[in-house]
Amino acid sequence: MSKRKITVGVSGLNNIDSPGPGIPVIRALKESSEFDVRIIGFSYETLEPGIYMHELVDKVYQLPLPTAGSSMLKERLQYIAGIEKIDVIIPNFDAELHNFIKIQQQLKSELDIATFLPSHESFEERQKSELNKFGEKYNVRVPKSHMINQLSELKKLEDDLDYPMVIKGRYYDAYVASSHEQASAGFYKIVSKWGYPVIVQEFVTGTEVNVTAIGDGYGNCIGAVPMRKLYITDKGKAWSGISLEDDTLMEITRRVIENSKWRGGCELEFIKTKKDEYYLLEMNPRFPAWVYLANGCGQNHAEALVKMALGEEVKPFAGYKSGKMFIRYSYDMIVDITEFEKISTTGEM
Template sequence: MTKKRKLTIAVSGLNAVDSPGPGVAVIRALREAESFDVRIIGIAYESLEPGIFMHNLVDKTYQFPYPSAGVDAILERLEYIHSIEKLDVFIPNFDSELYPFIKLEDTLKEMGIHMFLPTMEQFEERHKVNLNEFGEKYGINVPKSKAIHDLGAIYSISSEFTYPVLVKGKYYDAAVAYNMEQVKTHFNKISAKWGYPIIIQEFVHGTEFNVTGLGDGFGNTIAAVPMRKQYITDKGKAWGGISISDKRMLELTDKFLSQTKWRGGFELELMKNKENEFYLLEINPRMPAWIYLAVGVGQNIPEALVKLALGEKVEPFTSYKVGKMFVRYAWDMIVDMEEFQIISTRGEL
């Protein structure tokens, strides 16, 4: 057997908790990559992110400034980490990291750190505030949405929508409202936390499906795996899911990729209504926490993403195993306080 090359890859989203970040799943996929070996650098924001303490997966972890600290602070920390670790690839896994990292992509490339992210235009366009325009532009069914900025605009909702409606925050949070009073309550609650606008969205009844995949930036589908959630936690996260073979979902994914020329990993949240029509509810501009299912069915998306980031040619995956399930579980690690102390005071472990 020839010796595989070794890549140093930084991965964030180590919060493998009940509403998990994708980092740990991505790392598992990278460890199983056939085309390279890895040294994994964990990027953590808080000192209790479980991935920090998973030494069989993560070689070294650095604490990192929040995106809200600004591009300069992020770059400063990154330069420090890079001076020690000589990173080949950086995979940011939080939505909120994407804006600064897309801005930094060229700078990082000059430093020798490769990423494979959507363009700023793609990132902005798929934002839920812009979902209506997105659907129109690319001919994809989306639930009717309206962004509202003040309570006064709520009164027109009854004439434009039928209840129930979804009340969504700009970045996170969503609640179902069955009447105007409830819209008001959710509007106040969500806007207090995430600011304006608030998005009112048609509630599509039906079954939820998800697709994860990878676009090469030229409109080609490199990977796509559809999944149906089997068990959903009270936070709305899949705790179990199964790979399925729905041609129309794959067609929709191909259409999304060929139309937008999406670059990078993604997750599409879809709803199938009683008439068997698919609606695109949301586009997550990164790999999902259940990405390891894709590996399990034969499409190692993180590995392919790393190769694309390095500018290598990747053959598209053409098949996957249908009917494979993932069942998530919780695992209590035993951690010495010493380790917690080190990451808390030195910001490295």
């Protein structure tokens, strides 16, 4: 049976020491049993390695930074759609999702580009700043969290939270602080990079376990694969991990996906304590950078998302293989300066 030809736009090409999900998503799509996929890469920086991975990415266009707003994004995508026939777009950065969610209906009606994204309400309710309410609503343990906009508020929180505590950005980055001085330094680092608010969170000790999952938006968990981190970088990123058999973790994940009617891919990050209690640290509204492990475990989440974006019925995956490991590695590509110049000057390549 010949595969169907489709074109998919994918962002998150920053396959660096703190990698984006774009390249793993593309690798999963290239292994699709149903689709022959042409990939349009969307980049924000000119040194994102995925731009130059020609065996995976067929064409690249730069997008305006998310801070430019949804109208600028739509204008740029209108230009790109005049050149490329894009069937589906999979955005992979937290910071860009708000704009894509805002214009997802227009993309479909005006440009015939499908997406499969959460609703604005679902996206907002799982924000790190809303974690306490989220945990209460969906009956899942969460660490105590507070939002602050001024460093002076940190002192007041010391009555409620003990050190160490975690200082987090709204979208990315987290610092474990063992003193007021370290917490202050973390606060300023977060503000300089991601702005306000800053989240101050209770530090829960235990084992980090994460789940990559996908929901159909109607209360069905289409797929889920849990993983324990084996090697963590100084940025807190998993450099290797192993898929787990953990019925309790899967039950919690399904409950959250089903009750929230989550639509699209996501990652749930947990701490499992010595008492076998699970604390949800955050729910990321897109595939994680380690989503390719799901392929190795028998679940192609990227392919399932594309099918649902195209309006096709997808049955939940029956199971997954535990004991499968991923090991990340760095790799030097040699590229010609003319390629860098082209993406830098024209915004496409």
